[in-house]
Amino acid sequence: MTRGTLFLAMLAAGLAILAIGLxxxxxxxxxxxxxxxxxxxxxxxxxxxxxxxxxxALISGAALxxxxxxxxxxxxxxxxxxxxxxxxxxxxxxxxxCVLLAGNSAWLREAAGLAGGLAALAFVTxxxxxxxxxxxxxxxxxxxxxxxxxxxxxxxxxxHDYLRSVFIWASGNLTQNGTADLAALGGRLLVxxxxxxxxxxxxxxxxxxxxxxxxxxxxxxxxxxGFSFWPRLYLPWSLPGSASSGSSGLPLRxxxxxxxSAACPAGLVATPAAxxxxxxxxxxxxxxIPCGLLLLLLLWQRRIPEHPARQVLAGNRRPFPAVLVxxxxxxxxxxxxxxxxxxxxGLDAAxxxxxxxxxxxxxxxxxxxLALAGVVIQSLTGNPLASPExxxxxxxxxxxxxxxxxxxxMAALFSGAVSGALLAFALVVAISxxxxxxxxxxxxxxxxxxxxxxxxxxxxxxxxDPRAFVxxxxxxxxxxxxxxxxxxxxxxxxxxxxxxxxxxxxxLRILPLGTAQAxxxxxxxxxxxxxxxxxxxVLTGVSTLxxxxxxxxxxxxxxxxxxxxxxxPGMQGICAAALGATILVLAxxxxxxxxxxxxxxxxxxxxxxxAPFFLWLIGRGR
Amino acid sequence: xVTGNVLSRRxxxxxxxxxxxxxxxxxxxxxxxxxxxxxxxxxxxxxxLGLAPLAVAEAPLYRQRVVEPALPPGTQDVGLRNWPNLExxxxxxxELILTLEGYGAPPARLEAIAPVRALPLYxxxxxxxxxxxxxxxDLAALLDRKAQGARLLAxxxxxxxxxxxxxxxxxxxxxxxxxxIDIYGSGNLFDDVIKAKGLWNAWNGPTNIWGFAxxxxxxxxxxxxxxxxxxxxxxxxxxxxxxxxxxxxxxxxGRFSILPPAWVFGGVPSAxxxxxxxxxx
Numbered sequence: 001m002t003r004g005t006l007f008l009a010m011l012a013a014g015l016a017i018l019a020i021g022l023x024x025x026x027x028x029x030x031x032x033x034x035x036x037x038x039x040x041x042x043x044x045x046x047x048x049x050x051x052x053x054x055x056x057a058l059i060s061g062a063a064l065x066x067x068x069x070x071x072x073x074x075x076x077x078x079x080x081x082x083x084x085x086x087x088x089x090x091x092x093x094x095x096x097x098c099v100l101l102a103g104n105s106a107w108l109r110e111a112a113g114l115a116g117g118l119a120a121l122a123f124v125t126x127x128x129x130x131x132x133x134x135x136x137x138x139x140x141x142x143x144x145x146x147x148x149x150x151x152x153x154x155x156x157x158x159x160h161d162y163l164r165s166v167f168i169w170a171s172g173n174l175t176q177n178g179t180a181d182l183a184a185l186g187g188r189l190l191v192x193x194x195x196x197x198x199x200x201x202x203x204x205x206x207x208x209x210x211x212x213x214x215x216x217x218x219x220x221x222x223x224x225x226g227f228s229f230w231p232r233l234y235l236p237w238s239l240p241g242s243a244s245s246g247s248s249g250l251p252l253r254x255x256x257x258x259x260x261s262a263a264c265p266a267g268l269v270a271t272p273a274a275x276x277x278x279x280x281x282x283x284x285x286x287x288x289i290p291c292g293l294l295l296l297l298l299l300w301q302r303r304i305p306e307h308p309a310r311q312v313l314a315g316n317r318r319p320f321p322a323v324l325v326x327x328x329x330x331x332x333x334x335x336x337x338x339x340x341x342x343x344x345x346g347l348d349a350a351x352x353x354x355x356x357x358x359x360x361x362x363x364x365x366x367x368x369x370l371a372l373a374g375v376v377i378q379s380l381t382g383n384p385l386a387s388p389e390x391x392x393x394x395x396x397x398x399x400x401x402x403x404x405x406x407x408x409x410m411a412a413l414f415s416g417a418v419s420g421a422l423l424a425f426a427l428v429v430a431i432s433x434x435x436x437x438x439x440x441x442x443x444x445x446x447x448x449x450x451x452x453x454x455x456x457x458x459x460x461x462x463x464x465d466p467r468a469f470v471x472x473x474x475x476x477x478x479x480x481x482x483x484x485x486x487x488x489x490x491x492x493x494x495x496x497x498x499x500x501x502x503x504x505x506x507x508l509r510i511l512p513l514g515t516a517q518a519x520x521x522x523x524x525x526x527x528x529x530x531x532x533x534x535x536x537x538v539l540t541g542v543s544t545l546x547x548x549x550x551x552x553x554x555x556x557x558x559x560x561x562x563x564x565x566x567x568x569p570g571m572q573g574i575c576a577a578a579l580g581a582t583i584l585v586l587a588x589x590x591x592x593x594x595x596x597x598x599x600x601x602x603x604x605x606x607x608x609x610x611a612p613f614f615l616w617l618i619g620r621g622r
Numbered sequence: 623x624v625t626g627n628v629l630s631r632r633x634x635x636x637x638x639x640x641x642x643x644x645x646x647x648x649x650x651x652x653x654x655x656x657x658x659x660x661x662x663x664x665x666x667x668x669x670x671l672g673l674a675p676l677a678v679a680e681a682p683l684y685r686q687r688v689v690e691p692a693l694p695p696g697t698q699d700v701g702l703r704n705w706p707n708l709e710x711x712x713x714x715x716x717e718l719i720l721t722l723e724g725y726g727a728p729p730a731r732l733e734a735i736a737p738v739r740a741l742p743l744y745x746x747x748x749x750x751x752x753x754x755x756x757x758x759x760d761l762a763a764l765l766d767r768k769a770q771g772a773r774l775l776a777x778x779x780x781x782x783x784x785x786x787x788x789x790x791x792x793x794x795x796x797x798x799x800x801x802x803i804d805i806y807g808s809g810n811l812f813d814d815v816i817k818a819k820g821l822w823n824a825w826n827g828p829t830n831i832w833g834f835a836x837x838x839x840x841x842x843x844x845x846x847x848x849x850x851x852x853x854x855x856x857x858x859x860x861x862x863x864x865x866x867x868x869x870x871x872x873x874x875x876g877r878f879s880i881l882p883p884a885w886v887f888g889g890v891p892s893a894x895x896x897x898x899x900x901x902x903x
Binding site (some may be wrong): 037038040044047048175177178192217343344345346347355478592596597598599 | 665681699700701704705707709710734802838839846860864866867869870871
């Protein structure tokens with residue numbers, strides 16, 4: 001046993017003891033407020049709520065930690081977590097629909113969650129098809145996540161207060177009103193845990209490449225689907241707290257490379273123990289905050305090993321026809337969007353012009369900026385899950401908006417967003433500079449930010465404060481808020497971005513070859529990475545301030561460009577920019593017309609309408 | 623409470639003059655004036671003053687949540703309360719837009735369409751009932767409905783007449799789901815109402831700017847003497863069947879009532895409606 005392994009084993013034991021200690025502490029030392037409860041109520045409440053809640057925290061936390069570990073191993077991506085394959089958003093959507101249509105009983109919710117999760121899984125598996133490589137599964141899961149997320153967000157937007165219970169669920173409220181949920185969960189785990197332990201022994205296989213597996217006579221795709229089955233089976237039931245405990249393993253995993261292997265026994269104890277500790281912390285729904293801070297601290301202290309970048313979904317056809325089609329559609333939709341008065345018979349286009357041009361111009365610029373930023377960040381990191389948001393800029397802006405809202409009211413929103421975005425960028429630069437701007441550290445820092453920004457948004461919406469609605473709408477890319485000055489600024493930045501993009505082409509071609517190769521070719525990795533990162537940050541920041549964090553355009557436009565056959569960063573950039581702009585301008589137009597007088601935010605609609613188109617392209621490509 | 627940036631003096635005068643004409647015509651012919659209302663508390667106040675709004679944001683939902691005073695048939699919908707459809711508002715060619723101060727679309731964007739009147743209800747001073755009365759006076763003066771305004775305020779004073787109760791301590795709450803409840807306290811309209819009626823709100827914990835706090839149902843057991851006033855929807859069935867619910871002191875003693883929907887962020891009409899429910903319990 002090496003010194004490192006011994007240390008890890010001790011850490012694992014320490015975490016397990018901490019989890020048990022926290023549980024005992026919670027049971028024996030009642031909060032001062034509990035003391036004021038009437039005695040006979042306290043007896044029943046302790047047995048029916050307090051103790052079930054502790055067990056729920058222990059078991060769910062441990063199981064989610066373990067699932068996270070398995071997903072990362074099987075998918076070979078440090079960003080993978082239980083939510084990656086679309087299971088959680090599928091479950092969440094089904095629960096939301098169930099609450100709306102059938103009623104809000106625990107039994108129904110559980111059945112709906114299970115059905116929704118499994119349906120999302122079946123869909124992702126079908127999409128990835130027989131070539132279930134890690135990247136293919138990830139991208140398919142991501143598309144399902146985005147589309148389901150958009151439907152859910154629309155439901156939440158228009159049925160806000162019915163759906164508060166869904167946000168309460170998502171924010172990780174573990175309150176129990178009896179032992180029924182716990183009994184059901186325990187029963188399932190009796191079956192699932194032994195299976196997991198058997199599977200674990202085989203997980204080490206995924207430490208080698210698909211090619212080597214094939215050489216050993218194994219089918220990597222079938223293995224991968226088989227091995228991800230356990231966490232899938234468990235997840236639909238792993239009710240609350242998923243956001244915090246699913247990513248609880250992240251700090252551990254960047255502690256040491258050895259954690260990345262599910263075959264490491266200490267990792268097997270420590271990850272679930274860390275999950276349980278997360279859910280048992282007295283911070284409750286705010287747990288993601290200490291988790292995120294811990295992750296940032298670890299990123300600050302430790303060197304993250306550099307992963308070789310991989311090219312995903314490389315294309316080989318000529319994309320010119322597709323670009324021409326995109327540009328034609330773009331021109332037509334811009335013209336139509338500026339002049340239509342379909343729902344407004346009494347008005348002429350001239351009267352609407354002052355309100356229309358800023359939103360159309362903003363949608364167009366945001367589409368171009370995010371698509372270009374997406375192409376650069378995906379090439380830079382070699383990760384198909386990377387998007388302009390991965391830099392943490394949008395999450396920083398989101399946090400700034402929430403804090404501004406709580407501290408200074410509506411007037412402080414904009415200044416909150418700007419300072420949040422700047423702070424986030426400063427922090428990401430500070431942390432990744434210590435790792436020479438290596439892609440792994442960059443993405444993990446962004447994830448740390450995203451984790452607690454997302455959790456805070458859930459918490460503030462679950463709080464029922466009517467102003468929380470502002471945060472919800474903002475997170476969906478509402479182009480209709482565009483102001484003339486902001487639109488012009490965005491357009492100017494877009495123009496500069498288009499002009500400067502060709503300067504980076506050589507770097508983008510060379511950097512994916514690895515640090516050593518890049519240096520041999522005369523490219524200095526640290527300076528180039530920092531330059532590209534700053535460029536992406538400016539584009540993301542400007543578009544986030546204009547329309548909010550629009551995931552789809554930045555994430556999918558590069559994938560779409562590649563699926564259409566664009567190869568090389570230059571062609572991908574042109575193609576993605578045209579597609580990004582078209583998607584957002586169309587989404588803005590459709591969002592205005594579909595549900596008049598209610599306006600559907602362009603970001604949500606882009607995910608909803610763009611996802612099927614993307615899936616069709618992927619299917620055709622095969 | 624007209625502030626300079628909300629409404630220019632000239633715009634205000636033009637709006638008020640034209641409104642005077644329309645409401646005059648409204649009084650004689652029964653046709654409504656061209657007023658778009660973006661907040662439900664102001665919408666119900668306007669209707670209580672005898673004026674029909676041309677459009678109300680989220681009108682269909684108003685009928686479920688506010689219920690009374692009922693929206694006149696034909697009231698149009700202009701989208702979300704926090705971000706209405708500005709083009710839809712423009713196409714209605716309103717002469718006045720009523721909105722809640724500090725909430726929803728920025729006044730500058732609305733002012734490009736029509737004169738705007740932004741009235742405060744939920745502020746740091748935490749006196750929603752006082753501000754709701756002020757809103758009645760302001761709207762009555764602006765729309766030349768002084769007599770109706772005075773009558774509405776008199777109705778309120780009558781509704782707020784103290785009730786004599788052996789158990790004056792109450793908790794007002796709403797179920798967010800079967801695990802989380804919202805308890806209304808200092809800074810909420812209904813808290814002001816029960817205090818005026820001589821009842822006592824057992825909730826003395828902190829509340830947010832809208833005057834409520836969220837928590838688990840054990841919070842209720844901490845005040846065993848308080849009567850539970852549960853605003854519909856009723857507690858979910860799984861909770862009502864649980865041992866915890868049956869162990870609650872108020873449930874065992876039968877000290878709880880389920881009240882019909884009432885708008886917790888409302889104005890004077892909602893305060894009157896809620897007072898009526900208190901008399902009935």
